Amino acid sequence: MEIVETPPPREIMCVFSYPLPLSLQLSHSHVLSTDGFLVIGPTDPIVAVLGRDTMLPCSLSPAMSAENMELRWFRSKFTEAVFIYQNQREQKEGQMPQYAGRTSLVKDFLTQGVAAVRIDKVRISNNGQYTCFFRKGGFFEKATLEVKVAGVGSAPEMRIEGPEEDGVRVACTASRWFPEPQVQWRDLSGEKFLAFSEAHAQDSDGLYRVEASLVVRDSSAGNVTCSILNPILGQEKVKAIFIPEPFFPQASPWKPAFAVSLIFLCLLILGAGYFLKQEHSAKVQARQKQETLQQAQEEDRQKTEEAQKARGKAGEGRGWVRAELVLRGKADSRSRALGCSLQEDPGPLPRAGGSGDPERAAWLWRLG
Known part of the structure; x- marks a missing residue:
């Protein structure tokens, strides 16, 4: 009698699936992809240099072929497509106009689950966040990646604008940098100047122009260096300028003498003003006293004349009497x-x- 072993009963699961709206699928991507795959993007931002090409890579985990999958790279919205790969070929429909003719799919490792989109001649508008989206049947997954666009512009131009306050003002300008560059000033020994003014502006292409100025007060500084640094690339362009010592106001021998003379002149003017004021007050008082004296003299004169008139009349009468007695x-x-x-x-x-x-x-x- 043949004995046949019966395998233990297995647990059977029946799954019914139905297509979901795309927005709902995206919001539940982790739920749907639990038994499928994961999409992995770069953990660090991708640095893209202006005018050059850059790659936006994404990969599947576990590794599997992506040839028959739908692949899509888009910006902030699903409909803002940068590149679309479907039915084993590129799809032009739905692609953003600014990426048309500038994107392509790198298929070298597509069978291993690695895909990348190449963007030619990077522009400032390519700066920002992207999403890569992989879908196979009813399963999909996505990953986000960030692109930092950076560009090195012109070398700094330096000029001496002339004396200011107790030093010399030096200006430094540079243009067509991205993102906003950092300006650093150094002296001959490499020490940084911390106090300086700085202004930034963007041109029609979105590139930055920077103008910085510094007042150098140390006449022994000699060479002053201006460097323009790209904070993303870590690249800088440097320019130095020599400031002759006679350009500094304090180096001129006449300045201390002029300052002393100016102080002395101010004191002299103040003293002369005080003396003139005192003299004027004395003259006014003397004039008032003289007027008072003249008024008193005039009153005395008038009284004297009146008294003389009165005595004259009295003497005339006495004269007639004496004459009559004699006769x-x-x-x-x-x-x-x-x-x-x-x-x-x-x-x-x-x-x-x-x-x-x-x-x-x-x-x-x-x-x-």
């Missing part, structure tokens, strides 16, 4: 000598200050 005395002497008498006195003596009436005056004249 009377003479008349009496004549009458006694001749033995006759004069006619009767016409009246009393005149008052002081007056000549009397005309008859009396005539009588006095005859007596005389």
